[in-house]
Structures are given as C-alpha cells and as structure tokens.
Amino acid sequence: MKVKSTQIKEPLLRMVKRDAVSPKKAWEIRAIAFLLSLVTGGLLILVLGHNPLSVYKSMVVGAWGSKTVMYETVKLAVPLLITAIGISFAFKMKFWNIGAEGQILVGAVAAGAFGLFTAHIFPKLPLVILMLLAGMAAGGLYGLLPAVCKAKWGTNETLFTLMLNYIALAFIKYLMNGPWKAPGSSFPKIAMLVPGARLTKVLGVHWGWILALVLVVAAYFYFNKTKQGYEIAVVGESNDTARYAGINVSKVFMRTMFLSGALCGLVGMLQFSGADYTITEGTAGGVGFTAITVAWLAKMNPYGMLIVSIFIAMLERGSNTIQTNFKIPASASDLLIGIILFFMLGCEFFITYRLILRGKEEHHG
Amino acid sequence: MGETRDYAVKMHHVTKTFGKVVANKDVDLELKNGEILALLGENGSGKTTLMNMLSGIYFPDYGDIHIHGIPVTIRSPKDAFDLGIGMIHQHFKLVDVLTAAENIVLGLDGKTTVNRKELNKKVAELASRYGFEIDPSKKVYNMAVSEKQTVEILKVLYRGADILILDEPTAVLTPQETEKLFAVLRNMKADGKSIIIITHKLHEVLSISDRVAILRKGEYIGVVETSETNQDQLTEMMVGRPISLEIERPQLERGEKRLKVVDLTCLNGDGIKALDNVSFSAYSGEILGVAGIAGSGQKELCEVIAGLYPTIGGAVLYTDEREDGPVKESILGLTPDQIVEKGISMAFVPEDRLGMGLVADMDMTDNVMLRSYKNNKGLFVDRKTPKKVAEQLIEEMEIVTPGVDTPVGRMSGGNVQKVLLGREIALSPSVLIVAYPVRGLDINSSYRIYDLLNEQKKKGVAVIFIGEDLDVLMELSDRVMVLCGGRVSGIVDPRKVTKEDIGLMMIQVNEQKEEEDV
Numbered sequence: 001m002k003v004k005s006t007q008i009k010e011p012l013l014r015m016v017k018r019d020a021v022s023p024k025k026a027w028e029i030r031a032i033a034f035l036l037s038l039v040t041g042g043l044l045i046l047v048l049g050h051n052p053l054s055v056y057k058s059m060v061v062g063a064w065g066s067k068t069v070m071y072e073t074v075k076l077a078v079p080l081l082i083t084a085i086g087i088s089f090a091f092k093m094k095f096w097n098i099g100a101e102g103q104i105l106v107g108a109v110a111a112g113a114f115g116l117f118t119a120h121i122f123p124k125l126p127l128v129i130l131m132l133l134a135g136m137a138a139g140g141l142y143g144l145l146p147a148v149c150k151a152k153w154g155t156n157e158t159l160f161t162l163m164l165n166y167i168a169l170a171f172i173k174y175l176m177n178g179p180w181k182a183p184g185s186s187f188p189k190i191a192m193l194v195p196g197a198r199l200t201k202v203l204g205v206h207w208g209w210i211l212a213l214v215l216v217v218a219a220y221f222y223f224n225k226t227k228q229g230y231e232i233a234v235v236g237e238s239n240d241t242a243r244y245a246g247i248n249v250s251k252v253f254m255r256t257m258f259l260s261g262a263l264c265g266l267v268g269m270l271q272f273s274g275a276d277y278t279i280t281e282g283t284a285g286g287v288g289f290t291a292i293t294v295a296w297l298a299k300m301n302p303y304g305m306l307i308v309s310i311f312i313a314m315l316e317r318g319s320n321t322i323q324t325n326f327k328i329p330a331s332a333s334d335l336l337i338g339i340i341l342f343f344m345l346g347c348e349f350f351i352t353y354r355l356i357l358r359g360k361e362e363h364h365g
Numbered sequence: 366m367g368e369t370r371d372y373a374v375k376m377h378h379v380t381k382t383f384g385k386v387v388a389n390k391d392v393d394l395e396l397k398n399g400e401i402l403a404l405l406g407e408n409g410s411g412k413t414t415l416m417n418m419l420s421g422i423y424f425p426d427y428g429d430i431h432i433h434g435i436p437v438t439i440r441s442p443k444d445a446f447d448l449g450i451g452m453i454h455q456h457f458k459l460v461d462v463l464t465a466a467e468n469i470v471l472g473l474d475g476k477t478t479v480n481r482k483e484l485n486k487k488v489a490e491l492a493s494r495y496g497f498e499i500d501p502s503k504k505v506y507n508m509a510v511s512e513k514q515t516v517e518i519l520k521v522l523y524r525g526a527d528i529l530i531l532d533e534p535t536a537v538l539t540p541q542e543t544e545k546l547f548a549v550l551r552n553m554k555a556d557g558k559s560i561i562i563i564t565h566k567l568h569e570v571l572s573i574s575d576r577v578a579i580l581r582k583g584e585y586i587g588v589v590e591t592s593e594t595n596q597d598q599l600t601e602m603m604v605g606r607p608i609s610l611e612i613e614r615p616q617l618e619r620g621e622k623r624l625k626v627v628d629l630t631c632l633n634g635d636g637i638k639a640l641d642n643v644s645f646s647a648y649s650g651e652i653l654g655v656a657g658i659a660g661s662g663q664k665e666l667c668e669v670i671a672g673l674y675p676t677i678g679g680a681v682l683y684t685d686e687r688e689d690g691p692v693k694e695s696i697l698g699l700t701p702d703q704i705v706e707k708g709i710s711m712a713f714v715p716e717d718r719l720g721m722g723l724v725a726d727m728d729m730t731d732n733v734m735l736r737s738y739k740n741n742k743g744l745f746v747d748r749k750t751p752k753k754v755a756e757q758l759i760e761e762m763e764i765v766t767p768g769v770d771t772p773v774g775r776m777s778g779g780n781v782q783k784v785l786l787g788r789e790i791a792l793s794p795s796v797l798i799v800a801y802p803v804r805g806l807d808i809n810s811s812y813r814i815y816d817l818l819n820e821q822k823k824k825g826v827a828v829i830f831i832g833e834d835l836d837v838l839m840e841l842s843d844r845v846m847v848l849c850g851g852r853v854s855g856i857v858d859p860r861k862v863t864k865e866d867i868g869l870m871m872i873q874v875n876e877q878k879e880e881e882d883v
Contacts, residue, residue, distance in 0.1 A: 017384050227738060227746050233727070234735065240721040243673055244713070245735045246702030 015353050026351050033347030037340045044336060050326050062321025063314040069321075071204045075275055077313035078208045079104075079267045083291035084298070084305045085219045086263030089256050090143075092223065092300055093236040099146065099161025100288030102168035103139040103261045107268025108283045109172065110138030112190070115273055116180070119197045127197055131269050139265015140258040142168070147257035151250035165288070172281055180279075190279045199274035206274030215263070219302040232256055264288065297344060315340065372434065373398045373528050373559035374419065374450075379428030381414055388414040392428075392585040394578055396528070401550060401560045403574035403591070405567075405603055407807040408778065411583040412563045413455075416530045420452035421445035432528070451521030452530040457513045459505045465512075466501035469520045492519060495552045498545075510658060511542045518549075529553070530561045535569055537659050540835065540868035547573045565603075566834075567596045579603055604808050612815050612840040615823060619843070620649030621686055623827035624670070624796055629679035629697075631665055639665040641851040643679070647796065647827040652818060654842030654859070655831045658871050662851035663831045664716060667800050670829075671713040672701045683709055685795050702739065712794035714786050716801050716831075722785045725774030729755040729766065732773050733788050758787040763813075779810030786817060797821050800831040815841055835864050849874050 021029075042052030063073045083100050090097035111131040119127060146160040175181075175190060182191035199206035223229040235242045235252050242249050271283050294312060298304030319333035374396040381389040389411045396402050406412045417423045419430065421442040430437055432448045439445050445452070459468050466481065466488045485501040492499045497515050505513060514534060521529060531550075535543045550560055550573060564570060570577055571591060579586040579602045586602050601607045624647040633639040640662045647653050657663055668674035670681055681697040694707050704711055715721040723732050734751035741747040755769040762783040766776050773784055782802060789797065799818065803811040818841065822828050832838040838845055839859040846856045847870040854874040857867065 225746065226744050227741075228744070230731070230734075230738060230746050233731075234724055237724040237726055238720055240717070241724055241735070244671070244701065244715065244721050246700060246705060246739070248700075248702075 013355055013357060015355060018352060018354055021351055029347050029351050030344070033343045033350075034340075037343030040343070041336045041339045044332065044339065045328075048328060048332060050328070055322050055326060055328070058322055058325050059315070059318025062325075063317040067204060069317060073310070073313050073317045074205045074209055076316055077309045078205070078212050079271055079275075079287045080291055080294055080313060081212045081305055081309040082208075082215060082267045082270070083264055083287050084294035084309055085215055085302055086260050086267070087288075087291055088219070088295045088300045088302070088305070089232070089260040089263070091295055093232045093252065093256055095147070095150070095253060095257060095260075096158045097143065097146075097161050097257065097260055098158060098289070098292065099143065099164045099261075100264045100267075100291055101284040101286070102161070102165035102288070103142045103264035104268040104271070104284040104288055105165075105168035105172055105279075106142045107135035107139035107265025108272040108279050109168075109175065109268070110134040110265070111269035111272050112180070112193075112279050115193050115197055116191055119194045124197060128199065128273065131197075131273055132266070135265045135269025135272075136262040137265070139268060140262035143257045143261020143264065144254055147253045151253050169281060172279060172283070176280070193273055193277040197273065198277060199270070206270065208270040208274050211266075211270075213306075216302045216306050223300075223302070228252075228255070293341060293345070297341075312337075312341075371397055373432065374561075375431040375434075376415070376419065377429050377431075379415065379418060379425050379430070381411075381418060381423060381425050387583050389418075389425075389580075390583045392580065392583075394585070395588070396559050396561055397576075398559055399554060399557050400575040401554055401562060401573055402588075403570040403577045404561055404563045404580065405565065405570055405577050405599060406580035407565060407603055408805045409582075409807070410580040410603075412580055413532055414583075415580070416452060416532060416561065416563060419445065420450055420530060446524055446526070449525060449527045450530070451524060451526030451528070453514070453517045453521060453532065453534060455532045455536065457517055459513055459516060461506040462504065464502050464504055465499055465508075465516045465519070468505060468516055469501075469523045473524065488519060488523070491522060495522070495556070496549050510537045510660070511539075511546075514538070514546075522553075527557065528559050528561075530563070532563045533565075534562065535564065535566065536833065539658060539871045540864050541872070542868075543569070567599050568836075570599065571596070581605055600808070608808060608812075612812070612837060613819055614841060614843070615819055617650050617823065619651050620825050620827075622646050622684060623649045624829075625680075625682040625684070626670070627680045627682070629666070629669060629676060629681070631669055631674060631676040633665070639851050640669065640676075643848075643851070643853050645846050645853060645856060647829055649795070649825045649827050650822055651843040652822050652828040652830050652841055654838040654845040655829060655848060656835060656838050656845055656867055656871060657848035659833065661848040661871070663800065663848060665851075666848070667713065667715065667798050667829075667831060669697070670796075670798060671711060671715075672696070672699050672704050683796075685709070705739075709796075710792050710794045712789035712792050712797045714782075714789055714797075714799040714802055716804075718781055718785050719774060723773050723781065726772050728772055729758070729769045729784060732784060733758070733791075736788065736792060754788075754791055758784065758791070762787045778805040779807055782806060782810065782814065786814065790817065790821060794821075794826055796827045796829070798829045798831075801833060802830070803837070804833070811837075835867055839864065839867070847871055 038056065045052040045055050062069060064070055083104065087097050087100050111134055114127060114130045114134055122130065142164060146155065146157045146164065149155040149160060150157050177188040180190045182189055199208065202210060223232070231242070231247050231252050234245060234247060235249055239249050242252070267287065268283065272279055276283060290312060294305050294308045297308045315337045319337055322328050323330055323333055372395050374394065376392065376394040379389055379392045392411070392415055394415065404412050404416070414423060418425045419439065421439045421444050424440060430439060432450070437448060439448065460471065463471065466484045469488055470479065470484060488501040497519065499512065499515050499519065505516065514537065534546060538546060554560060562573065574591045576588055577591055577594065577599060578588040579599070581603060589598070596610065597607065600610065626646070627644050629640050629643040630638060631640045643662070643666065655663060655666070665674055669676055676697060679697065680695060683692065683694045683696050685692040692708055694709065696704055696707065696709065699707070719725040724735065730748055730752045733755045734746065734748065737751065738746050752769055758764060759766065759769070764780050764783045766780060773781055776784070786799070786802065802814050806814065818828055818830060830838070830842060842859055844856055845859045845867060847854045847867055849871055852874050854870040
C-alpha cells in the first residue's frame with residue numbers, strides 16, 4: 001500500500017481558519033461580495049423582467065439624484081446612525097440591547113409631552129432643550145430598567161428589552177386612542193407639533209445630522225480614550241476579568257445602558273420634532289432593528305457606522321424609487337436589499353475562514 | 366524494524382497543520398503489540414494532535430496509518446472504535462447523573478431496555494480482571510476524579526479496544542493513585558493490550574513505559590528503550606539541549622506574619638462547603654506551597670483572599686510593618702479595589718489566565734493597565750505609562766511577541782503567563798498569589814517562573830503558590846499546605862516528609878494533625 005492511499009477519502013470541503021488577514025485582502029473580499037450581491041440581485045431583477053443596470057442606476061439616482069432626494073436619504077440615515085451608536089454602547093459590553101425601538105418610542109413620547117402641550121408656554125430654544133433632555137432621560141431610564149434587573153437578578157436582557165418594545169408600542173396606541181388623541185380628529189392620531197417648535201433646518205435637513213456627526217466623533221473618543229470606555233470593553237470580554245480588575249460590573253451595566261437608551265431616546269425626540277412632527281406607531285419604524293445590522297457591519301466602530309448607515313439609507317431610498325419607476329413590488333425590492341446585506345454580512349465569514357476543496361491543499365513532507 | 370504484524374500501530378509521515386501552525390510535521394510513530402509506549406514532549410509539541418488523528422478526531426493532511434499491519438482511514442471516532450482504538454482524554458466526557466455502568470454502555474448498540482443487574486455484573490467482572498476498584502452502580506457526580514478516570518478507561522475496554530491512548534492520565538492523580546493506575550496498566554499489558562501514554566513527567570515515563578517516543582515542536586525526534594535511557598537524556602531530546610532540572614530554594618530568615626487566615630468557610634454553587642474552616646498564615650519572605658487534588662478548594666481560597674469570592678465565615682488579617690507606618694487590616698469581604706484603597710498591594714495570578722487575569726482580545730498595553738488604569742486622575746485613560754511598562758516587560762521577561770499592539774490571546778501560553786505574572790510583579794506586591802503558574806508552559810518558561818517567584822520571596826513578599834506537580838511544590842516551597850475536600854489536612858516542611866506522605870494527606874484529613882503555627 002502506497003502513501004497516497006489515505007488521501008482519497010479526504011472530506012470534500014474543509015473549513016480552515018485564516019491567519020490574520022491584511023486589511024487590503026479583507027476589503028478585496030468585501031468588494032467581491034458586493035459585486036456578487038449585485039449579480040445575484042440582477043438575476044432577481046431579470047426574472048421580474050427588467051434591465052438590472054437601469055434598475056441599479058435608478059436606485060442610485062433615487063437616493064442622490066437631486067437635492068430633495070438627498071435630503072430624504074440623509075433624513076433616513078440620521079436616526080439609523082444615532083441608534084446604531086446607541087446600541088453599540090451596549091453591544092460592546094455584550095449586553096444585547098434589542099430594545100432600541102422601545103427606547104426611541106418612549107423618547108418621542110417624552111419629547112411630545114413637552115412639545116405638544118407646553119409649546120405655548122416656552123419660547124423655542126428652551127422648549128427644544130426641554131424636549132431633548134426629556135427624550136434622552138426617558139430613553140435612558142427605559143434602557144436602565146433591564147440593566148438593573150440583570151444586575152440584581154440576572155434576568156435575560158434580550159427577552160427583557162424585546163418585550164419593552166411591545167409595551168412602548170402599546171402605550172403609544174393608547175395615547176393615540178385616548179388622552180393624546182388630536183382634538184377634532186375622527187382618526188386615532190396624535191396632534192402635529194406646531195411649526196414654531198419644529199427643529200431648524202441646516203442645509204435642508206434638521207440639525208440632527210450635525211449632532212449625529214458630533215456623536216460619531218464623541219463615541220469614538222469615549223470608547224477608545226476614556227476610562228469608562230475601557231471598562232465597557234473589559235466587561236464585554238469577561239465579567240470575571242472585570243471583577244478581578246476591581247470594576248463594579250453592575251454599575252457599568254447600568255451606566256452604559258442608560259447612555260445607550262438615552263441615545264435611542266434622542267432619536268425618538270429628533271424624529272418627532274425634526275422629521276415626523278407627530279408620534280405614530282411607525283415613529284421608530286424598524287430603525288431599532290436595522291441599527292443592529294449597521295452596528296455589526298461596522299464592527300462597532302462609529303466611523304464605520306457612519307458609512308454603513310448612509311449606505312443602508314441609500315438602499316432604502318433607492319428601493320422606494322424603483323418601486324415607483326419600474327412598478328417593482330415592495331416585497332421584491334426588500335428582497336434585493338436583503339440579498340445585498342446577506343452578502344455583506346456573509347463575507348465576514350470568508351474573511352475569517354477559507355474553504356479548501358479536496359486535494360487542493362499543497363502537502364508537506 | 367520488525368515484521369509489520371508485530372506492530373499494533375504504525376503512523377508514517379503524518380502531517381497536520383492548523384492555518385500556518387504546523388502541529389505535526391512528518392511524524393512517524395510505531396506501537397508494538399503488548400507494549401507501553403510513552404509519548405513524551407513539552408506542551409505544544411503535538412502529542413495530543415497526533416493521538417487525536419489516531420482516534421479519529423482530526424484527519425491528517427498527509428501521511429498514512431497502519432493498524433495491525435493493515436492500512437486504514439480513520440475519519441471519525443467511530444472508525445477508531447471499530448479498529449479497536451480507544452482514547453482516554455484529559456477532560457472526562459461522562460454524564461454526571463448516570464451510574465458508572467450506564468456511562469460505560471451509553472451510545473452502544475443494544476436492546477431498548479437495559480438489565481442493570483447483569484450490566485453491573487459484567488462491568489464488575491471487567492474491572493476485577495484488570496484490578497480496578499469500582500462500584501458500577503455509583504453515580505458519576507458522587508465520584509472522585511480518579512474514579513471518573515477509571516470509568517473512562519473501562520468504557521474504552523468494554524467496547525473491546527486493544528489499543529489504548531491515555532492523554533496525561535496522571536495530571537489529576539495523587540502519587541498513590543498514580544501507582545494504582547500504573548499497576549492496572551501493567552495488568553492490561555500482560556493481557557496483550559497495547560498502550561500509549563502521553564505525559565511530560567519524566568519519572569513516570571521511566572517507571573511505566575517500555576519505550577519512549579519523543580516529539581519536539583511538532584517533529585518526531587526519536588524513540589528510545591526505557592531501560593537504556595535516563596532523565597537527562599530524555600530532557601535533552603525533549604527540549605533540544607541539556608538543561609538543569611534543579612529548582613532553587615533560597616534559604617532565608619522568615620519575615621513577619623503577613624497574612625493570617627482564620628476559619629475560612631465558603632460554599633460552592635451547589636451549597637456545599639468548598640472551604641471548610643481553613644486556617645493558615647503566610648509569612649513575608651517565604652513561599653507557601655498549596656497542594657491538593659484538583660478542586661479541593663484551591664480556586665476558592667485564592668479568590669476569597671483576592672476579594673472575588675463570598676464567604677460564610679472566617680477572617681483574613683493583613684499585617685505589614687512598613688517604614689511609613691504599619692498597616693493592619695481585616696480584608697475579608699472587601700472587593701479588589703477596596704483592598705487597593707487600603708494601601709495593600711496584593712498580586713494574584715489566577716488559574717484562568719485569559720478568562721480572568723487578562724483580556725485575550727486586548728493588546729499588551731491595555732492588559733498592563735488593567736490593574737492600574739484607575740490611578741490616573743480624570744476621565745481619560747493614560748496609555749503612555751502602561752505602554753512603557755509593557756515594553757519593559759517584553760525586555761526583562763524575554764516575552765516573544767510582535768509588539769505591544771498584538772492581542773495577548775495570539776501569544777503562546779508561556780508568553781501569556783509572563784505578561785500576567787510580569788504585570789502583577791510590577792505592582793510591587795506584598796502578597797503574591799499564583800495559581801498553577803506553570804500549567805501548559807515548556808520547561809524553560811517554567812524555570813523562569815520559578816526564578817521569578819524566588820526573586821519575589823527574596824524581596825520579602827509573601828508568596829502563596831498553588832501547584833499541581835508535587836515534585837515542584839516540594840522543591841520550591843518553604844512550607845506545603847495540603848488541602849483535601851476544602852479542609853487543611855496539614856502544613857508540613859517539605860524537607861521532612863516524603864511525596865507519599867503528602868499524597869496521603871491529599872486524600873484524607875488526619876484529625877489529630879492540628880495546624881502547628883510555626
């Protein structure tokens with residue numbers, strides 16, 4: 001029997017962990033994944049009976065083609081970005097806050113409490129500041145609750161934060177149908193914010209975008225340069241190590257979740273006073289969940305989140321455009337976004353591992 | 366080389382790589398029928414990887430395997446079983462709530478119902494044939510480590526294995542238990558079984574094996590007849606150059622009583638006493654060794670003193686007659702940062718280096734500042750000072766790493782330990798607790814660690830050294846405290862007792878032996 005005899009039954013496909021991948025190689029893989037996603041999406045468009053190139057072009061034009069659509073794209077990106085930054089606070093310490101939706105909603109409600117009912121008392125500036133603080137405080141407290149329970153009784157934060165989303169949603173429905181129902185309206189809806197209290201526009205979009213950019217820098221600084229950021233990183237890696245280092249893990253949980261919730265609450269306030277001018281069940285509109293994708297794709301790096309949130313906002317705007325221009329159903333354009341995100345998330349696997357076909361590996365010996 | 370039929374196992378040109386790491390490079394290994402072959406090598410030399418390929422856990426990249434002269438392909442542990450190969454792993458794979466006999470037949474083909482009486486009889490017969498002492502109807506959760514190991518071995522024998530591989534079987538045993546195991550192995554050999562025993566303890570190799578195969582850094586160095594070799598030759602083959610195996614024990618005048626531990630009692634997660642009225646003192650300028658079977662309360666003892674584990678009774682008193690005024694504190698119940706606030710510098714090298722002592726994903730700088738980042742005033746962290754310390758550590762401790770920016774999780778075990786111990790020593794501690802500091806380290810790194818501990822002792826630090834290798838404990842320590850089931854079964858002078866004495870104390874508490882507070 002010769003040496004080669006045992007080679008024959010090698011498994012067809014093997015997974016091998018790569019050594020550290022150079023950034024250049026990683027970007028190559030991402031670029032290939034993006035192209036492949038366009039090709040796959042193109043097949044879908046072909047099946048629907050359209051020219052993929054013109055559909056893709058119309059997506060880009062629909063997002064960036066004119067000032068008006070650009071404003072809309074930025075308006076979509078702002079809440080995504082701030083929410084992503086907010087949840088990355090929690091995610092960095094491996095606290096799975098999927099309650100951003102709820103935190104956004106309570107933020108909006110708290111801002112609404114001032115915006116809708118005290119606009120005649122306060123001048124604009126103090127009113128906006130009041131709304132801002134109220135929104136952040138409400139979101140923060142709503143985020144603090146699961147942290148306190150986890151610190152005290154070890155509750156599961158994933159379930160806890162998820163359930164709080166539904167409570168916030170139900171609360172808004174109650175407000176719409178009851179105490180906050182707009183006077184004279186036959187529909188269950190909440191009144192509009194008076195124009196005088198709406199956020200000022202800077203270069204066409206409410207100033208929330210400037211705040212978002214400031215937060216990107218601030219968050220990066222917080223994570224990398226401050227003691228609190230360092231503590232978050234240590235807690236995220238191992239609670240035992242954190243205790244060993246003399247870090248009060250419960251305190252870090254609570255402090256960080258308050259910040260995380262406060263940023264999400266800020267989004268609620270911005271959406272209310274800068275974009276929608278009212279509060280509905282759709283005020284959060286899935287931003288709290290999409291932001292999870294943003295944070296992961298950016299690997300919790302705030303600058304990465306800036307790019308990813310603009311990219312996703314573009315996809316969403318673009319998908320609206322192709323729905324109207326090509327009569328492509330909403331479900332199909334959502335599928336298209338799904339395909340692109342699937343490839344982008346999936347390629348991270350190929351950055352960590354490579355696959356080896358049977359017999360393709362060179363042998364030592 | 367003899368007839369192929371004389372060999373139970375022949376592995377030729379076996380190569381296995383993980384990414385860029387070559388775990389085994391062109392290794393040959395031959396096991397004769399009815400012999401005990403010791404597979405010797407330092408940690409990371411590829412012993413376990415090689416055996417995992419024989420037992421079907423890994424598939425070789427290259428090379429061929431012959432069992433009883435027949436070329437075979439082993440793709441899964443089941444293939445290995447079918448060929449009569451059984452491996453007893455370092456970490457036991459037993460179901461706690463089942464009995465010994467149930468664990469032994471678990472996963473075997475058979476009828477849907479089990480006749481437990483008959484099964485127990487069969488297991489008992491098998492056990493007595495080789496001289497095992499076991500109660501087949503005992504539940505695994507009631508078993509001591511050595512009993513669990515017996516179950517693992519019987520499991521393999523019950524399945525009809527005639528080639529047995531034991532991965533570091535003595536690491537968890539007392540000297541007496543080791544002797545028993547060796548007696549069983551000799552019985553099995555007499556019965557015609559072929560056995561490979563993985564170990565890095567030289568005296569065990571010499572006492573049990575017929576031949577010794579040596580691996581170094583994944584490469585096959587050679588095989589020698591046990592009767593024709595000695596410790597020095599084996600060390601040299603294993604390490605690559607001659608090395609002195611003496612451990613220093615500097616003779617010093619013992620200093621003041623630094624730590625007095627009184628009647629310490631704590632519970633484990635199941636509400637059972639993990640420490641039971643533990644009392645002892647640790648003195649400045651001495652190394653107090655702590656011996657005991659794994660899980661006798663060592664982990665809890667360290668963590669209680671370091672302020673990481675809750676107790677239900679006792680006291681820990683700290684004294685330090687410093688020039689700037691004496692410090693006398695009761696530190697039980699304080700958290701690590703409260704201990705620091707009292708002005709006490711307590712260094713602790715925990716057993717779980719990357720899970721407690723260090724953060725694997727962070728670089729050296731961030732790990733160095735883990736214990737000191739709070740010293741800096743204000744909101745921000747200062748990375749300049751820790752970076753300097755890290756660079757200093759690399760130089761002084763001869764740490765091999767691409768740089769201070771490399772995550773410590775990427776470094777080898779020995780270097781990780783040097784980072785951890787180096788950081789703790791940099792705190793200029795007055796008490797240094799080290800738990801299993803040389804586990805997984807090669808000989809060179811181990812001796813470097815012993816030197817460092819001696820240096821600290823000479824500086825007047827009270828060193829508490831939790832160890833598992835009794836030889837090392839007895840050579841390095843000034844006194845040895847033996848733990849058994851969470852209780853102190855004695856504190857002895859290692860120069861005046863034998864290894865067997867300590868082994869006995871590890872398995873039973875002698876009630877008469879009260880702590881002599883010398």
